[in-house]
Amino acid sequence: MCAFSATPISKILRQAGRRATPQRVLILETLCENGDHLNANEIYSLARRKAPCLSLSTVYRTIDVLKEVGVIEELHLSGECRRYEIKGEGHHHMICRGCGKVIEFKCPFSEGLIHDLGEKYDFEITGAHLDLRGYCAECRQKMSG
């Protein structure tokens, strides 16, 4: 289920020279168990159910650490605040301009294309995000109806 479960997070953290604290483990578990696309405040609220003393600043600091060790990734899905997801195989997002719903889809555009772009601009590409905006079926119906 969790993308990181093959290597426990404690190990990943220690290998990166960071300490494996219960807060860090909890925050990552929270992201795993409650689905992706959570923002800092949502992670905070959910995690506090298990650890009522957790502070919001710890959530932010942990997010930084988890980003740094490459376990999670920051998303900018819509105009609002930052959201996070566990780093997995490249998938991308369709965001409905009507209701805000996010549909994930697997990377369909060729590795070759990205490789060519890297060559052309002398740029070593380490990640690709394709965001599509538009209207989902329900919103289109509402609008036409």
Added chain:
Amino acid sequence: MCAFSATPISKILRQAGRRATPQRVLILETLCENGDHLNANEIYSLARRKAPCLSLSTVYRTIDVLKEVGVIEELHLSGECRRYEIKGEGHHHMICRGCGKVIEFKCPFSEGLIHDLGEKYDFEITGAHLDLRGYCAECRQKMSG
């Protein structure tokens, strides 16, 4: 030069039922003349050179209006705040993880692909953003050197 110059902004605004105020024209000119990827505060500082009384809230409100009438577009290039650019032909961004430099490139991946994705997920796609992250030539040199 400016993408909107074919139709003056005043006309676009009026056609959308909004008033064409000097502030709105100035803010769009500022984006045009100073290049894209500006954030609200940068637009504010630059525009105030010509109109010292301009307020930051007007910049934010104007950004909303210009987005609404489809003249500019919001970008989420990096972790920081929102940036804006004049809406033109679809181009995408390579963002250097080292120095933050942004390279623009034209949409090279097939319209067909996007069309197929829309069909598959029953989603009417109105816009596509491809963001590539990685390292530019200079940063790679610095890192290896």
Added chain:
DNA sequence: GTATGTGCAAAGGTTTTGCCCCAAC
């Protein structure tokens, strides 16, 4: 003339920071 837009100041929400104590190593 009227409704929409602006400036100002204040509020709101998100994210960061300083400081001191605590716990992972």
Added chain:
DNA sequence: GTTGGGGCAAAACCTTTGCACATAC
């Protein structure tokens, strides 16, 4: 025992809002 990490509160930021006045139409 050290050093990095956490909690708390305050600050810093970015963005939005309320209100009274101004101005585009």
